[in-house]
Amino acid sequence: MGPTSVDRHDFPATGLRVAVPVSQEHPSHYAVRDLVSELISQGAVGKPITTPPLISRAIAKAQVSLPRRWRRRQEPVIVPMMGARFDQLYAAGLKGDVVPYCWDVWEPSWPLWVRRLRPLRPPAVFVTAQQSARFLGDALPQSQVIHLPEATRMARHDSGTCLAARTVGVLELGRRHPVWHEAVTEPLRRRSPLPHLYEAGPGRLVYPDEHALRRGLSQAMVSVCFPSSLTHPQRSGNVETMTQRYLESMASGCLVLGQAPPELVSLMGFNPVIEIDWRDPVQQVLDILASPSRWQPAVDRALSRLQEVGDWSVRVRAALERIRIIGLL
Incomplete structure (x- = not known):
């Protein structure tokens, strides 16, 4: 890139x-x-x-x-x-x-x-x-x-693998939304052919170093991102801001699933995040994993715009x- x-x-x-x-x-x-x-x-x-x-x-x-x-x-x-x-x-x-x-x-x-x-x-x-x-x-x-x-530094990321060819289904890096995580973890384990990766415990990184992180993101179909104001309100208060994870995920060609901070929508000129369907979050993510090619245009659009502004x-x-x-x- x-x-x-x-x-x-x-x-x-x-x-x-x-x-x-x-x-x-x-x-x-x-x-x-x-x-x-x-x-x-x-x-x-x-x-x-x-x-x-x-x-x-x-x-x-x-x-x-x-x-x-x-x-x-x-x-x-x-x-x-x-x-x-x-x-x-x-x-x-x-x-x-x-x-x-x-x-x-x-x-x-x-x-x-x-x-x-x-x-x-x-x-x-x-x-x-x-x-x-x-x-x-x-x-x-x-x-x-x-x-x-x-x-972010766009040249550090590898976005080359299309969604349909990726080997990790769902990736949760760092902070997790406890309600969403609890809702989808067991159904994904039973019904998804691709792995669902997340930290086994606080501070236990999914990927041990930067090289592994970049490679892991390049193989992830869905990257889950929520603002810290939702996952750690005691630390962040009401500040709903865009973090590195959103940009790294888009730059790596992932489909971002979660909630978009207004700053991100303003920067991009549109919402690049697939917002959580709280009525049925399990079926939503399973549908994405079952038809990844359907979402490739959204990923490509986000990547193209990020190259211009990110x-x-x-x-x-x-x-x-x-x-x-x-x-x-």
């Missing part, structure tokens, strides 16, 4: 830096890695975070920041934050004005985000969840808070354009 049609050199990020966090192998950090890589490919300079973690945490807890007049003399630093990693943010704040790029800004932690961001007065804040961006925009009037939806090259270009409008470059 080729890259999107966006020219990566239209907006070279001269004078911009990106904080490079310590590499982590958990799937949630693949997006951080790909964002950093794309920023560097579009001209940003990667700067590893070298402040010792204990010092970084102490600085964040004390909310210590350098005078803004001094920070503005340095090039801005984009700081990827997968969750409330304020130690990394405040460590980067020792190098210049910070521009946080934030995932997992869940409703119960909104007050914490405001308390930690306000002392730094970041000129711009990127947030992947639209509801959270709106809240932070109201709470941080001195910052430009900008919603940028999730993205790659990191597109998202980074939008981020750099906003940074220029604000006057940081």
Whole structure:
């Protein structure tokens, strides 16, 4: 699969830096890695975070920041934050004005985000969840808070196998909707010729590494995706946002079954998710598995549109354009 049609050199990020966090192998950090890589490919300079973690945490807890007049003399630093990693943010704040790029800004932690961001007065804040961006925009009037939806690296995914030739029937990665899972698990075991894969227990990943994950997605006919607000409301509150799993599934040529967050529908221009039929969820999924070719046009349409709007090259270009409008470059 080729890259999107966006020219990566239209907006070279001269004078911009990106904080490079310590590499982590958990799937949630693949997006951080790909964002950093794309920023560097579009001209940003990667700067590893070298402040010792204990010092970084102490600085964040004390909310210590350098005078803004001094920070503005340095090039801005984009700081990827997968969750409330304020130690990394405040460590980067020792190098210049910070521009946080934030995932997992869940409703119960909104007050914490405001308390930690306000002392730094970041000129711009990127947030992947639209509801959270709106809240932070109201709470941080001195910052430009900008919603940028999730993205993926399209070239990392293999979408080549048609649905009818796939060897995994239903794939539930990570979070599960307990009601749907309980309803379909036993009927699928008895009546589906293809396996139904899911985590045997919390934290026990279906696929042990990234290579296995990409290969597994490329062989899955149906990938089940629900917003975290439905599967883990105690963590997410009412924030209904699009996560990596939706994009990875579509980029891998899976048929996505579940519930589409409004952000995803807005990004794509249509709903690419087959919504759950709660009147008879078992028969719905069995019908899909029995006639996969019927659903191939829906998969192809979603993949084609995602190539236009879902790659990191597109998202980074939008981020750099906003940074220029604000006057940081």
